[in-house]
Amino acid sequence: MFGTHFSLKARAAGIAKVAGLAGILALAGCSATYQNHGYVPPEEDLMQLAPGVDTRATVDDVIGAPSASGMLSEGDYYYVRSRVRHYGMFEPEVIERQVLAISFDGQGVISNIERFDLRDGNVVPLSRRVTDSTVQGKGFLRQMLGNIGNVNPADFF
Incomplete structure (x- = not known):
């Protein structure tokens, strides 16, 4: 006993x-994870640039190439940094976004330097690719049994 x-x-x-x-x-599975994307130069590097004086080449030398530029080859420079929170099964959420826009005049001289963040506007997806599903509107059995009539006996030989 x-x-x-x-x-x-x-x-x-x-x-x-x-x-x-x-x-x-x-x-532990419910804890949030964070991902950082992109690059925005620090303020001390930007202090080295003077609107009306420095050129596109100076910007490339001081703070590096941009993560995006305007539509034309001589377009403005955009540096973008995002911080995304992933929490369990929920959709990822952008919790911080900074955009640094450097505008140039016709001669390639800096005309303006601006900073934007999430408070300045809406979150805009820069790229969106959507593929239509071919199984939309089909039930489980229709999907499972859909290929029964598509069998070719010549494929077995």
């Missing part, structure tokens, strides 16, 4: 350890 009682206590302790470990793993 003592041996049976002891084994029940040991099993209960083992179950409690497994349940505790599962709880810790579940909590």
